Amino acid sequence: MSLVMPKPDESVMARRAALAASLREIVPGEGVIDQAEELAVYESDGLTAYRQPPLLVVLPETTQQVSEVLAFCKREGVKVVPRGAGTSLSGGALPLADGIILGLGKFNRVLEIDYDNRCAVVQPGVTNLGITQAVQHAGFYYAPDPSSQIACTIGGNVAENSGGVHCLKYGLTTNNLLGLEVVLIDGTILRIGGKQMDASGYDLLGLLTGSEGLLAVVTEVTVRILPKPPSARALLLGFPTSEQAGDCVGAIIAAGIIPGGLEMMDKPAIHAAEAFVKAGYPLDVEALLIVELDGPEAEVDHLIAQVARIAEEKGATTSRASQDEAERQSFWAGRKAAFPAVGRISPDYYCMDGTIPRKALPQVLERMREMSEKHDLAVANVFHAGDGNLHPLILYDANKPGELERAEAFGADILTLCVEVGGVLTGEHGVGVEKRDLMSQMFDETDLAVQQRVKCAFDPDSLLNPGKVFPELHRCAELGRMHVSRGKLRFPDLPRF
Amino acid sequence: MESHKPQDESQLAEILSEASAKGTPLELEGLGSKRGFGRPFQADGTLSLAAFSGVSLYEPEELVLTAGAATPLAEIEPLLEEAGQMLAFEPADYGPLLSGQASDRRLDSLGGLIACNLSGPRRPKAGAARDHVLGLRGVTGQGACFKTGGRVVKNVTGYDLCKLLTGSFGTLAAMTEITVKVLPRPEKTRSLLFSGLSAETANQLFNRALGSAYDVSGAAHLPAPLAAASNIDLVSGLGEAVTALRLEGPEPSVMARQAGLTALLAALAAPVEELHATRSLAFWKALRDAQPFVSRAKTAIWRLSLPPASGAAAVAALDLDDSDYWLDWGGGLLWLACPESAPQPPALAATLQALGGHATLVRANEGLRAALPVFMPQAEGVAALAGRIKASLDPKAVLNPGRLYAGL
Numbered sequence: 001m002s003l004v005m006p007k008p009d010e011s012v013m014a015r016r017a018a019l020a021a022s023l024r025e026i027v028p029g030e031g032v033i034d035q036a037e038e039l040a041v042y043e044s045d046g047l048t049a050y051r052q053p054p055l056l057v058v059l060p061e062t063t064q065q066v067s068e069v070l071a072f073c074k075r076e077g078v079k080v081v082p083r084g085a086g087t088s089l090s091g092g093a094l095p096l097a098d099g100i101i102l103g104l105g106k107f108n109r110v111l112e113i114d115y116d117n118r119c120a121v122v123q124p125g126v127t128n129l130g131i132t133q134a135v136q137h138a139g140f141y142y143a144p145d146p147s148s149q150i151a152c153t154i155g156g157n158v159a160e161n162s163g164g165v166h167c168l169k170y171g172l173t174t175n176n177l178l179g180l181e182v183v184l185i186d187g188t189i190l191r192i193g194g195k196q197m198d199a200s201g202y203d204l205l206g207l208l209t210g211s212e213g214l215l216a217v218v219t220e221v222t223v224r225i226l227p228k229p230p231s232a233r234a235l236l237l238g239f240p241t242s243e244q245a246g247d248c249v250g251a252i253i254a255a256g257i258i259p260g261g262l263e264m265m266d267k268p269a270i271h272a273a274e275a276f277v278k279a280g281y282p283l284d285v286e287a288l289l290i291v292e293l294d295g296p297e298a299e300v301d302h303l304i305a306q307v308a309r310i311a312e313e314k315g316a317t318t319s320r321a322s323q324d325e326a327e328r329q330s331f332w333a334g335r336k337a338a339f340p341a342v343g344r345i346s347p348d349y350y351c352m353d354g355t356i357p358r359k360a361l362p363q364v365l366e367r368m369r370e371m372s373e374k375h376d377l378a379v380a381n382v383f384h385a386g387d388g389n390l391h392p393l394i395l396y397d398a399n400k401p402g403e404l405e406r407a408e409a410f411g412a413d414i415l416t417l418c419v420e421v422g423g424v425l426t427g428e429h430g431v432g433v434e435k436r437d438l439m440s441q442m443f444d445e446t447d448l449a450v451q452q453r454v455k456c457a458f459d460p461d462s463l464l465n466p467g468k469v470f471p472e473l474h475r476c477a478e479l480g481r482m483h484v485s486r487g488k489l490r491f492p493d494l495p496r497f
Numbered sequence: 498m499e500s501h502k503p504q505d506e507s508q509l510a511e512i513l514s515e516a517s518a519k520g521t522p523l524e525l526e527g528l529g530s531k532r533g534f535g536r537p538f539q540a541d542g543t544l545s546l547a548a549f550s551g552v553s554l555y556e557p558e559e560l561v562l563t564a565g566a567a568t569p570l571a572e573i574e575p576l577l578e579e580a581g582q583m584l585a586f587e588p589a590d591y592g593p594l595l596s597g598q599a600s601d602r603r604l605d606s607l608g609g610l611i612a613c614n615l616s617g618p619r620r621p622k623a624g625a626a627r628d629h630v631l632g633l634r635g636v637t638g639q640g641a642c643f644k645t646g647g648r649v650v651k652n653v654t655g656y657d658l659c660k661l662l663t664g665s666f667g668t669l670a671a672m673t674e675i676t677v678k679v680l681p682r683p684e685k686t687r688s689l690l691f692s693g694l695s696a697e698t699a700n701q702l703f704n705r706a707l708g709s710a711y712d713v714s715g716a717a718h719l720p721a722p723l724a725a726a727s728n729i730d731l732v733s734g735l736g737e738a739v740t741a742l743r744l745e746g747p748e749p750s751v752m753a754r755q756a757g758l759t760a761l762l763a764a765l766a767a768p769v770e771e772l773h774a775t776r777s778l779a780f781w782k783a784l785r786d787a788q789p790f791v792s793r794a795k796t797a798i799w800r801l802s803l804p805p806a807s808g809a810a811a812v813a814a815l816d817l818d819d820s821d822y823w824l825d826w827g828g829g830l831l832w833l834a835c836p837e838s839a840p841q842p843p844a845l846a847a848t849l850q851a852l853g854g855h856a857t858l859v860r861a862n863e864g865l866r867a868a869l870p871v872f873m874p875q876a877e878g879v880a881a882l883a884g885r886i887k888a889s890l891d892p893k894a895v896l897n898p899g900r901l902y903a904g905l
Contacts, residue, residue: 116704116806139710161653168650174657175628188878195804196854197620197829201875201901202669202883203627206660210653227710250558256581256681295712296757299750355649357559387650388559427651435654442654443644450643450890451656457885469655480892487510487642 008098026068033057045086045093054095063219071187082213084156090432124155140225143170161210163428168386174209179222213465215458232294238285238318243362245287248314261292262386269380276341279334282318346395354418355427375410389427499542514640517893525667527606530592538899563676566608585680587617614664617785618715627663632676638891667897669890683745688777689768693737700809703827711754715743716827720819797861803854805829814848
């Protein structure tokens with residue numbers, strides 16, 4: 001692997017047995033894992049291209065244990081990588097050879113459901129879908145729905161600020177949280193927010209959400225729950241060009257309609273999905289849109305008709321409105337199976353996650369076709385068209401020498417292009433290790449140093465998840481001595497890791 | 498008092514860099530409409546951001562707008578209205594409340610609004626100001642120019658410093674440019690009025706309405722004396738306490754939801770009046786800007802953020818007189834007035850301790866604001882962390898030091 005991680009601390013690795021013994025005093029019994037074959041389970045997350053067995057795995061059961069483990073690691077100078085279900089697609093939970101994995105899997109209880117205040121208090125190891133399952137009998141649900149929702153945990157969702165297909169209307173994780181309990185690296189337990197809508201003081205809730213496990217460990221989450229919309233219908237729209245599909249999306253929004261879901265697929269993705277699940281997608285179109293409207297029936301029917309009219313004006317060659325729930329599900333079946341469908345036609349695929357201003361889509365797709373030729377690898381695109389979040393799937397074969405490297409180079413080119421057209425490196429998967437070295441495409445040295453100084457307020461020794469998000473590690477003392485000149489910070493030249 | 502008025506970011510950086518070197522605290526100023534908001538603090542000079550003004554990007558189809566921090570909302574709102582859009586969090590203008598003088602146009606700037614994170618009645622449904630900030634440019638206390646976020650809705654690239662700066666009252670960085678998410682304005686707005694309910698029944702009504710799928714976008718309760726003083730004839734004419742629920746959206750949807758909601762709430766109360774279009778807009782705008790308390794002289798104005806189901810319980814625990822409070826945000830926001838000469842609500846701390854939530858002293862004379870916690874004290878660990886965050890972005894404490902908390 002081409003990834004460079006911080007140099008392991010030999011002195012910590014040499015103390016492995018003693019550290020395990022001390023940690024067992026905090027988390028007794030099977031809560032500390034040190035056997036090689038069991039550690040192997042934790043060697044990678046959803047980004048399987050990178051693997052590294054951790055020094056040890058610790059699985060605490062109480063906030064008090066988390067606090068003691070972190071305080072111990074700080075005293076001993078041991079790095080800590082927090083982990084939920086390990087579904088990160090950016091390597092956020094990639095272990096370090098000289099660091100422990102702090103697994104929150106045993107924090108799996110729903111603590112309180114408060115319908116009058118429309119919130120639920122849960123432990124971080126509860127799955128995203130588990131929250132909805134706990135409240136759906138009362139007609140409620142938890143809105144953010146990342147595609148891994150059956151497995152991914154709410155703690156991981158907080159760390160990554162996870163999205164899903166309904167973000168444009170319902171927001172990301174950060175817009176659906178009310179409170180957190182977190183533990184800092186020195187063991188301090190903090191409670192932030194609560195059941196009220198606005199917290200006082202600095203918005204630590206907002207800062208911690210999406211901080212990728214670099215600032216604190218989440219031990220409790222209070223989420224907003226919403227009444228489930230009584231009905232939903234979807235429109236399946238096919239267009240001869242991706243420009244027309246893009247225009248149609250713009251026109252829907254310009255008409256004042258914010259659909260619950262608004263997805264686009266390009267031709268390779270349509271064909272792969274249709275071959276896999278036979279969703280009834282038209283194969284003679286360049287772009288397919290799925291537009292879902294949700295809400296009261298009267299509203300949904302009214303808006304479906306309006307969207308169908310707009311689509312016709314924009315030259316849709318296929319336009320089908322779902323007539324019942326089964327048909328709506330079938331429209332989605334292909335989109336939801338897009339990743340495995342691509343997996344069927346290619347031994348491996350690499351899923352990217354940039355966001356672009358929507359109007360740049362035709363230009364980005366065109367440039368991607370050129371890149372596809374240059375790198376000699378095929379690409380299929382699924383696109384959260386409403387919010388501009390693009391997921392190109394690069395097809396490659398890891399067994400063919402050089403293909404993984406080419407796929408990675410292709411991916412980096414795509415993300416650089418996203419930034420070039422006014423977008424960002426990651427919409428919902430996080431920076432992790434995957435996009436770490438591309439951060440300088442989007443941020444200059446000062447932008448990054450300002451972020452790292454905020455990190456120093458939480459974790460001055462850089463023990464929480466080091467090697468993620470930032471392309472260079474600066475010691476906090478160095479950051480404190482930085483010299484500002486003409487609005488920019490000046491560093492001495494430092495080697496990367 | 499020295500007054501600085503930088504014309505661009507590099508001048509701003511130089512001023513802050515020098516202020517940090519000399520340890521000179523500065524008071525940040527946009528359009529000055531919220532000067533009296535926050536704790537009184539000592540500054541050796543003012544730093545006007547007035548030059549950072551104007552909308553530099555507005556793309557309605559992309560739902561995004563970028564403007565300088567000192568851009569007047571009075572300039573942004575008409576622009577959005579023309580394209581049928583809005584800031585969905587219903588930005589509150591506390592200018593009139595803080596000055597005690599009604600005004601027929603907004604006096605606030607985008608930067609001030611974001612620095613104070615002020616949201617209006619749509620907050621329970623649409624989120625707060627902080628939920629609509631996509632990107633920022635600013636300068637730290639040390640004079641480092643930086644950017645954070647972007648111009649797209651879905652973005653997890655790096656820490657979300659937009660949220661950290663929103664509501665930080667100018668204590669962490671001087672913002673120069675802000676990118677916000679904008680949304681379509683609803684086609685129709687209609688408010689259902691219920692009359693003569695107690696705060697307790699009103700809160701039950703809110704719980705049921707906001708817990709339903711009828712998508713209520715405003716839920717407020719005005720006790721009789723405040724309802725009587727309303728500038729909306731159909732509200733003042735009812736002669737009793739008024740509880741209002743707002744429905745917005747396409748016409749067929751509003752009609753269907755009105756019928757459904759009325760049936761759902763029938764066991765508790767039945768609506769006696771409806772506000773349509775202009776009247777509905779004016780009603781919620783008045784509550785957004787705390788109009789019932791604007792002209793009340795020599796009165797301290799508090800804002801309590803509460804678990805929404807506890808709004809009426811707070812009214813009871815604080816033993817509030819009907820002329821001195823109203824509830825918004827479905828019970829999650831309690832506005833209360835207390836003569837400056839009287840002891841400030843003695844049960845405040847105990848009530849918040851029991852129910853959860855926090856209080857902000859929005860308006861009071863300088864003596865009271867110096868003597869009382871304008872923002873409720875934070876738990877020890879949180880306060881210590883906030884102090885370290887302040888020290889990392891503004892180590893010499895030159896940006897509005899003490900405006901939010903002593904030592905920040």
